Amino acid sequence: MNCRDVQRKLSPYLDGECETEQCTILETHLKGCKTCQKAMQTLTDTWELITILPGSKPAPYFYTRLKARMTSEEHKEKTTWVDRILIPTSAIAAIAIGILVGSIVGRNGEWQPDRPLVEDDIVDALYLDHFDDFPSASLGDALFTLAVQE
Amino acid sequence: MNNNVELMLRVKEGDETAFRQIVETYRDSILGLCLRYLNNQEDAEEVAQDVFIRLYGAAASYEPRAKLSTYLYRIAVNLSLNRIRDRKWKRLVSWETHRKVEDKDPIIADIQKPDSLLEQKEQQMMVRKAIDSLPPNQRTAVILKRFQDLSYEEIAEVMDCSISAVESRLHRAKLNLRKKLKSFI
Numbered sequence: 001m002n003c004r005d006v007q008r009k010l011s012p013y014l015d016g017e018c019e020t021e022q023c024t025i026l027e028t029h030l031k032g033c034k035t036c037q038k039a040m041q042t043l044t045d046t047w048e049l050i051t052i053l054p055g056s057k058p059a060p061y062f063y064t065r066l067k068a069r070m071t072s073e074e075h076k077e078k079t080t081w082v083d084r085i086l087i088p089t090s091a092i093a094a095i096a097i098g099i100l101v102g103s104i105v106g107r108n109g110e111w112q113p114d115r116p117l118v119e120d121d122i123v124d125a126l127y128l129d130h131f132d133d134f135p136s137a138s139l140g141d142a143l144f145t146l147a148v149q150e
Numbered sequence: 151m152n153n154n155v156e157l158m159l160r161v162k163e164g165d166e167t168a169f170r171q172i173v174e175t176y177r178d179s180i181l182g183l184c185l186r187y188l189n190n191q192e193d194a195e196e197v198a199q200d201v202f203i204r205l206y207g208a209a210a211s212y213e214p215r216a217k218l219s220t221y222l223y224r225i226a227v228n229l230s231l232n233r234i235r236d237r238k239w240k241r242l243v244s245w246e247t248h249r250k251v252e253d254k255d256p257i258i259a260d261i262q263k264p265d266s267l268l269e270q271k272e273q274q275m276m277v278r279k280a281i282d283s284l285p286p287n288q289r290t291a292v293i294l295k296r297f298q299d300l301s302y303e304e305i306a307e308v309m310d311c312s313i314s315a316v317e318s319r320l321h322r323a324k325l326n327l328r329k330k331l332k333s334f335i
Contacts (some may be wrong), residue, residue, distance in 0.1 A: 011321040015295065017302045045335045046328045050277050050296060052270070056181040057191055063173050066199050070206065 001025055006036050010043055154218040161209040168210075173202050176219065179298060180226050186293045187230035191277055197233055201226045216307065223298070223308045227290055273334055279328040286325035291316055 001009075006029050012018050015025050030036055135141065160168035180201050184194035204225050281289060287309070294305045305316045328335070 008321060011324055012302070012317050017303070017317070026173075042328055042335060043324055046324060046331060047296065047333055048282065049273070049334055050327065052274055052282075053277055053297075054274070056178065056185040056194060059177065059181060059195060062177050062181070062198070063170055066173065066202055066270065069199055069201060073203075085199070088207070116205070 001029055001031060003036055006030070006033070007039050010036075010040050014040070014044060014047065152214070155214040158209065158212050158214065158218060161206065162212050169206060172205070176222055180222060183223065183226050183293060184230050184300055186281070187227075187289075188233060188295050189282070191208050193233060198226070199227050202227050204229075220304065220307045223294065223300075224310075227294075227308065231286060238333070276331060276334065283330065284323055284326055288319050290325065292323045292327070299301060304306040
């Protein structure tokens with residue numbers, strides 16, 4: 001085995017994944033080769049270094065939180081059809097009815113904006129049988145004049 | 151019958167005690183695995199929960215083919231990689247700053263000089279970066295070998311590849327890590 005082949009096998013050798021025969025060949029080579037010894041040492045040090053990362057923190061309530069989440073997701077699945085179908089359908093129906101009613105009232109409504117208000121309109125709207133004019137220059141007279149357009 | 155197989159069959163029947171036992175048995179190793187990918191305890195817990203929720207969902211169609219641990223690790227690896235991909239995408243579209251990596255990790259020794267603590271923190275940060283910079287296959291092989299202590303055969307099952315592929319990935323990963331961390335070695 002040359003150095004290149006040995007160094008390619010160092011990783012499984014260090015991980016204890018080499019077959020016995022191969023281990024023997026590697027060890028024999030390593031005994032007499034400083035380059036490969038150095039390569040093995042560097043690999044070992046690298047492998048040791050990465051374990052300085054801390055582990056996960058204890059999670060004693062993990063199962064409780066998991067169960068709570070599973071219950072919540074199950075509940076969401078059950079109500080989804082209401083959110084997805086019933087509510088949007090109701091909203092669309094309400095809008096359609098609103099448009100329909102609005103167009104009917106608009107066509108048949110009493111006030112027609114292209115005709116100026118006249119005195120009779122106001123008297124009718126107030127359900128008065130008759131109306132005596134306000135005294136001249138009174139506030140009522142002024143307001144009434146403003147409301148009625150000639 | 152293997153204990154885990156028996157437990158899973160009970161979960162299939164709707165036995166919550168069996169499910170809880172599985173969760174308690176594998177909780178720490180799945181959490182640890184997710185943490186190695188995500189470097190954030192909160193994210194790791196969330197993804198670990200996802201793993202067990204998936205397991206529960208799959209219980210109805212469970213057939214005792216693969217080892218339960220292999221199955222769990224495979225789900226954990228895939229979900230963790232998905233989460234990393236999502237993070238990168240969110241960062242790309244929302245100009246989010248890099249998610250805060252857990253820097254409140256416990257320091258091993260209580261009685262140390264401040265310089266040593268800072269140095270240790272810096273080393274941990276560099277090691278994280280080095281591992282995170284590995285291609286996904288190499289990173290997975292390293293995490294499963296070094297932190298989960300799986301055999302090459304078990305890693306091959308989780309990663310759905312040959313043992314020689316695992317050997318190759320680990321070899322290249324170690325060379326890459328050696329290069330990136332040479333100033334600390």
